[in-house]
Each structure stands twice: as C-alpha cells, then as structure tokens.
Amino acid sequence: MRILHTADWHLGARLVERERLHEHAAFCDWLIEMLRTEQIDALLLSGDVFDAANPPQDAVSLYFDFLKRLADLRSVKAVITGGNHDSASHLNAPRELLKRFEVHVFGHGGENVVDLGGAVVAAVPFLRERDLRQAAAGEVMAEVQAQVRSAIRGHYAMQLQACRGVAGERPVIAMGHLTVLGSTTCDSERDIHIGNLGAVGADVFAGFDYTALGHLHRPQKVAGTETVRYSGSPVALSFSEAGDKKSVEVIDTQGMKIETMPLPAKRVLTRVNVSRSTLAADLEKVANACWAEVTVKLDAPEADLDRQVREAAGGRFEVLKVLADLPQSQTSAWQHNGPALNELQPREVFGELLKERQIQGEELQSVFDELLAMREQKVTA
Incomplete structure (x- = not known):
C-alpha cells in the first residue's frame, strides 16, 4: 500500500494581510496529480486543515472542491484529523456523507481506528486539555504538565492496542497533531497547549510502524527517528520558513520505505x-x-x-x-x-x-x- 502524508494546510491563512488562496489552490492541483500518477492508495491529512475555527468561505469551498476531485479518482481513501486551529464540530459536520466516499474525518478524540485494507490507522486529532484530564482547584503547572503528558501517552497506548487487534500482521500507523520533543519549530506555530504542556517524547509512538505528525510547519524526522515525521506545511506561513523546502511524505508499507516528495515553490x-x-x-x-x-x-x-x-x-x-x-x-x-x-x-x-x-x-x-x-x-x- 502507498500512503501520502501531509498536514497543516491552514486554508484561509494570510501573510501580512496577503491572500494565500491561489497558492493553496496550486498545491491542491499538484496533490491530485501526485495521488494519480504515483498510484497512492491513501491520503493522511494530520490536522490544521483550516487556519481558523471559522474559516472564510473561499477556503471552505477550496476544501470541498479538493474532496470532490479526490472522490472522482475512485482509488484513494483518505483520513483527515483536526488540529488545534480547526473547529472539531465544523470538520465533523459532513463526516457521515464523506464516509461514503472513503473519506474518514475525525475532529474529536476517541477510539478512532480506520482499516484502510493494507494498513490500519490510529486517527488521533489534536487532543485538547479537556479530552485528557479534569481540572481541579489549586493545581500547580508541574502537576498539570505531568497529567497532560501521561494522558497523551496513555491515549496512544490504547490506540495501538485497538489497532493491533484489528491489523494482525498488517502495518499500524499513528496520526497526531502535537509537539514532540526534539523537533524544530517556526514563528508561525501557536502553542498547542498553554505553556507547551503537551510536548511529549517520540517514544510515545513506540510500536507504530509509522507516525504521521502535524502541527510543526518544518518538514522533519523527530529526534532522528525515520518513522516519526512531520510532513510540514505545504505553504510557508511565516518568514521564518523562508529557507524551507516544502514536501510531503510517501510511505510504501511493503518494507516501510519512506520517500520525501518535494513541492514546487509557487511563492518565494x-x-x-x-x-x-x-x-x-x-x-x-x-x-x-x-x-x-x-x-x-x-x-x-x-x-x-x-x-x-x-x-x-x-x-x-x-x-x-x-x-x-x-x-x-x-x-x-x-x-x-x-x-x-x-x-x-x-x-x-x-x-x-x-x-x-x-x-x-x-x-x-x-x-x-x-x-x-x-x-x-x-x-x-
């Protein structure tokens, strides 16, 4: 099975009040062609589909136009998870309809296991603090941090167990939208938990064959781990990304071969x-x-x-x-x-x-x- 990993589209984003929609539209054109010519079987979009919880209508239109073209391919399944910029309810609204076209959308956390045939995916969206713990009076930040990180670790452990129960000998892939320690950040990223409480180590994903991460906009392996990666954003969202080469990741589950596919630069x-x-x-x-x-x-x-x-x-x-x-x-x-x-x-x-x-x-x-x-x-x- 061939799987393409992308993230952090931030549809509707601007840079110093400059419109970016035409750049995102060009990326969508490129991606549809890539899915077709590279014979991709599944697309993973790991959060921050939109730049805001209430995105502009032209950004929403571009998103649904892409999904329509994706469905027209009739050969590519998709898993889309929510990020910290997304409204979970906004993403989830058409999920039952999209499921008919093999597009699986998850705005909220839960046991989000998707069987793609050649692989099984733990489709974990951004986990908000209320998803992870109950706040109590008098807590200090160190206690909150320990609880949040422990809950994230526990959530992925449960997802791994649920996926293994379905997958048998097939590969198991995790999705996530969070900060992993040892990664390189940019100016354009919002703290995903207040004070970065939710930053975890890459060992959280031990047992998964590949982890498709979103949130950080610079393409990178995490702490040198080949199978834990941020695909990065397809469009540079701040001048701190000026020197970055944007890309997507393509995973061949036979032998777990990973290839970084560069994106054409539309705006320098x-x-x-x-x-x-x-x-x-x-x-x-x-x-x-x-x-x-x-x-x-x-x-x-x-x-x-x-x-x-x-x-x-x-x-x-x-x-x-x-x-x-x-x-x-x-x-x-x-x-x-x-x-x-x-x-x-x-x-x-x-x-x-x-x-x-x-x-x-x-x-x-x-x-x-x-x-x-x-x-x-x-x-x-």
Whole structure:
C-alpha cells in the first residue's frame, strides 16, 4: 500500500494581510496529480486543515472542491484529523456523507481506528486539555504538565492496542497533531497547549510502524527517528520558513520505505539583512517577484525607513515587512526591537505586560493560562 502524508494546510491563512488562496489552490492541483500518477492508495491529512475555527468561505469551498476531485479518482481513501486551529464540530459536520466516499474525518478524540485494507490507522486529532484530564482547584503547572503528558501517552497506548487487534500482521500507523520533543519549530506555530504542556517524547509512538505528525510547519524526522515525521506545511506561513523546502511524505508499507516528495515553490519568501549605507546595492541581489522581510542595519533611527526600502526595491519584489537593526543605545527609547504585537501569542503579550509593570507574575500567569485554555476550548469546540 502507498500512503501520502501531509498536514497543516491552514486554508484561509494570510501573510501580512496577503491572500494565500491561489497558492493553496496550486498545491491542491499538484496533490491530485501526485495521488494519480504515483498510484497512492491513501491520503493522511494530520490536522490544521483550516487556519481558523471559522474559516472564510473561499477556503471552505477550496476544501470541498479538493474532496470532490479526490472522490472522482475512485482509488484513494483518505483520513483527515483536526488540529488545534480547526473547529472539531465544523470538520465533523459532513463526516457521515464523506464516509461514503472513503473519506474518514475525525475532529474529536476517541477510539478512532480506520482499516484502510493494507494498513490500519490510529486517527488521533489534536487532543485538547479537556479530552485528557479534569481540572481541579489549586493545581500547580508541574502537576498539570505531568497529567497532560501521561494522558497523551496513555491515549496512544490504547490506540495501538485497538489497532493491533484489528491489523494482525498488517502495518499500524499513528496520526497526531502535537509537539514532540526534539523537533524544530517556526514563528508561525501557536502553542498547542498553554505553556507547551503537551510536548511529549517520540517514544510515545513506540510500536507504530509509522507516525504521521502535524502541527510543526518544518518538514522533519523527530529526534532522528525515520518513522516519526512531520510532513510540514505545504505553504510557508511565516518568514521564518523562508529557507524551507516544502514536501510531503510517501510511505510504501511493503518494507516501510519512506520517500520525501518535494513541492514546487509557487511563492518565494526571503529574509534580507542589509546596511543603510549600501541599501540599493544590497537589494539588487534580491530575487525578482518574491515577498521579502528586510532588516536594515542603522546607526540612528530614520522615520521614513519603510518608504526608502520600498523605493529601493524598485517594484522588482514586494517588501512585506521592514525592520530596523539599531544599536542597543538607540532602541529602548525609540523603537521596540522585538516582534510586533500581532506576531505574539496571547500568553506572550500577557508576559510582556507583567514585565513592563514589574509584577512577579507566576501565579497570575497560571490564572491567565487557565482562562486562555477555557477560551481556546470554547472557540474550537
């Protein structure tokens, strides 16, 4: 059996308010052709189908158009799990209809065992804290972390047992949407559990023949383990992914051979560091037609820096972000040299507020984490 593993489509995502739908549409075109020409038997999509719990209608339309084209192939089964960005109920709404076309959708956790014929899949979506444990008054973060990680480990152990009972000698594959220790993260990923409580070791997946992971956007093996992999996102979702080569994984269950299939680049992102004194010459080296984040090394602040950089680019490429690299003596009073507010996660914003007010905030941070977790659960339910 040949299985294709992908994840983290984030349909509806934007980059500095730039639309990405045409890039996602091009990926869907490529994927349908790949499924056909590579004689793929099953598609695994490991979470974050959409970028938001309430995605824009054009993103939803693209998703259903892809599923229609997938069904038209008449040869490819699919397993789709929810991620931390997805609404479980939104994903699950058409599941009974999709099951008629051999498309199996799982927004919520449970005993989600799918028999694909040549392999059996434990289709584990993102496990929210309420799926893993009951909160109690007076808990400290270390206790919560231990409970969450133990519950994740126990969940996969039960899934493995259930799959083995069905599979016999056939391969058993796990899906998951979580952070695994030893992986490399990007700027575009949201903490999957507050404070990263749910990060687990790759040994959680011991006993599975392959683990198809989602959540981290950089394609990678986990801690050097060949059979535990993140496929990564098909589209670069932040400038921190500018140098990444996007791909999908293809697994041949006969001998468990794994092949990384590169994706064609439809949109080039680049990060550029330039000097103010040689701005025009430095920008001449930037490739045409890309989207760029430009950091300019300055001796002193310049109020119209953004305009100067865009003019120097001369329309050959689009400058989405301009950052100033100033001497330490110049930054504190004039400009915040860290990420912009819209680039921070809510927990980071609250942490910055505590620092600014000089508040010792461990207890307050714990309360904020609980409130944030409650809000996340309500939004994505």
